[in-house]
Amino acid sequence: SYFNDLLPSPNQNEQNGFVAERAVNDLKGLVNIGPKVTGSDENEVLAIEYIMKVISDIKKTAASIHKLEVDLQQVSGSFSIGALGLHYNNLQNIIVKLGPRNNSSLLINCHFDTVPTSPGASDDGLNCAVMLEVLRVISSSKKPLTYGIIFLFNGAEENPLLASHGFITQHKWAKEIKAFINLESCGAGGREVLFQSGPNCSWVVDAYTEAVKHPSGNVIGEELFQSGIIPSDTDFRIFRDYGHIPGLDFAHCRDGYVYHTTKDDLNSIIDLPGVIQHTGDNLLSMVLTFTGNNSKLPTLHFVPHQNSIYFDILGFYFFSYSLNTAVLINSAAIVLSLISVLMLWYPSRKLWVFVDLAIRALALLIALALSMIYNLLLAIILDTVTASMTWFTNSFVLVPLYVLPTVVFMALSITLTDLFLLEKKIQFSSENALMQLLPTQTFWALILLVLTIMQIRSAFVLLPFVLLPAVVFILLSLFYEQHNKWVARVIYILSTFFCSIYITYCGIQGLRLFLPITGRAGPTINPDLPIAGLVTLITFCAYSYICSFPAYVRKIERWAKYLMILHAGLTLVLIFSNVGFPFSPNTPQRILITDLTRNSTTPDESLLFVDIWERRGVSVLPKVATLPTVKAFCTNKVPHCGLPWASPKIFMKSAEVSRWLPSTPHDLTHMTRLEVLSNNVTSDNVRTISLKMFGPDHMTLIIHTKYPMLSWSIDDLTPTPVQTTSTGSSYAIRHVHGLETLSWEVTLKFEIKDGDSNEGELKNIHIDFIGHHMHGPMSASLESFIATLPSWVHVTPSLATLRAYKF
Incomplete structure (x- = not known):
């Protein structure tokens, strides 16, 4: 434990190198905005304005030898991750390009959006503050850069990984990127740990080995992470799969109990100046090595590629070598x-x-x-x-x-x-x-x-x-x-x-x-x-x-x-x-509570849906344990119990332990509606349904059908079911928008059976359209229920409207 917590002393010399104090001040400004959920004013207006102002001040002090360009990207698109279809509109990225005009640049990425309720001090405000200070130090230097540096402050990572996709697939500077450094967090501070590299490019790890002052990393983490054992993902995946470029993925992992909670604030980061100095020293050294005279950045695609073995020795020495x-x-x-x-x-x-x-x-x-x-x-x-x-x-x-x-x-x-x-x-x-x-x-x-x-x-x-x-x-x-x-x-x-x-x-x-x-x-x-x-x-x-x-x-x-x-x-x-009681205010139990109004039953009803995230569940919450389980009111007539699950897979795991209780309708139900643009069957038994959706900045479509889905307008891949049961297969599409978006559209194609052409047989496609309100005031029912819970429970609250349709 001692070696894991070793951190450098903050640099006090403002004229030489990375200065943690300046980065701390930048971080405080970001954290003081509060939770920054994609689509909220905090994320789309206040955070954007704050970061742009800091960059503007940096630009004023930049040395004339450097060319510093700033671009505010607004981007829309769609793709899929695994079986989940993703659609986004009007997301925002702040991109800064520093260096000479050439076709070889290094990308550095952080995200400034957060999950609901979290100020995001470590995830991922700290890394954005470090990037701002690295930009400040390099831009004020009188030494010219051999290759360019692109700083990406992305505004939608938590939804998941949307803004980075919009940047790497659509931005004008994306094609010149030869390698990237992704900065993440799954805790609160500590040393940033290298836990993913490549793919198949040992030079990026060799450059890290050569450059850093305070090494920390282990290929065991990479193999565990890529095996799917760890329930998380990062923008590394997007840059690797859609940008086809090699890179390094870092994360702060200390005290993961506060990850994605209200406790992810400045007070939870032990030795904040030391953490920032550690990350800043390493990032500055890496950037200068990657873009220096001896860099292989412009010819990476010509370098023989192979995955690396890498590890540190007690945080003092770092070794890397090829698989051969x-x-x-x-x-x-x-x-x-x-x-x-x-x-x-x-x-x-x-x-x-x-x-x-x-x-x-x-x-x-x-x-x-x-x-x-x-x-x-x-x-x-x-x-x-x-x-x-x-x-x-x-x-x-x-x-x-x-x-x-x-x-x-x-x-x-x-x-x-x-x-x-x-x-x-x-x-x-x-x-x-x-x-x-x-x-x-x-x-x-x-x-x-x-x-x-x-x-x-x-x-x-x-x-x-x-x-x-x-x-x-x-x-x-x-x-x-x-x-x-x-x-x-x-x-x-x-x-x-x-x-x-x-x-x-x-x-x-x-x-x-x-x-x-x-x-x-x-x-x-x-x-x-x-x-x-x-x-x-x-x-x-x-x-x-x-x-x-x-x-x-x-x-x-x-x-x-x-x-x-x-x-x-x-x-x-x-x-x-x-x-042996497992929870405390600093190591909380996590539950998700949604105040749901739905029309999937007759008549319409409202309820509080309590979704359990861990094993002890309601056994330590006597008042919640007395509530009926979700499974108790499930019927085969309504797929997934007509509830706003994050995924139908989660429904299968949680229905027996999650709870519900009656609520009163909230006043946001009018925002969520669906229009059918077309619904027809062609002579080759292909059914095409085009839909237009209106709603809040987070929406989900869950399609349950006995017919195979041939295609969707999300991407060119054949859709994969997220769940298959005896009643059919389920597909899911998640939509997120940043700046105000009036509507979004999707087209779905199904292969139907011969003879399924009359109206009765056509009612075999069930669609749940869910509008999620992830920020803003809570309902009175939700607020009063949360007030009854112990202090060691962390609640992620939301309001939702579910509308069910049959085609």
């Missing part, structure tokens, strides 16, 4: 490990050496399996008795809950292996320690071999577990052990400690990321299962080389029994006391 290089290094480590085993065997040339190694390595594997099984069973039991997430606020709870059993199982496996399988007396000696460390090294060498064959880049984390002990063992055996065997073996033992330190460092980073994510992972997932598995793996890796030493403690079985009694006692305390 990784294969060579990993193979060399595996060969060296084999040589060290042969050197142990050679003096006696006895088969028992290999048998001994195999048995001890197998004992490690059994210890891992038993630890994993036990901890996963415990996670299931805790969830069954409604005691999951006891570690959500107090992460130290993970130590007695999941770390302690893993340590006990590992120590006992070594002891029992020695006593009963190998029939050896348990006493400490350098030879006994050596006979346990080499099997551990062999075990990790085999795992490294498998991961290398699978081309998993995260395998680098096991490299020190194999390479360092093997090299030390070989060197000591050749040059020192004949003089002093005991000292040589102690040095070998100490060489394994770095492995424990490094994996613990990586593990803490991972837990800092994943623990807060469980608070928004949905109600159907038992979060204790992945967390128990992750903690077990981290503990096993960190403890694998030193797990043999407790075996030399006298009466180890008695100590193991005492530790398991302690573990059981503390687990009972967590279940039956408030020590």
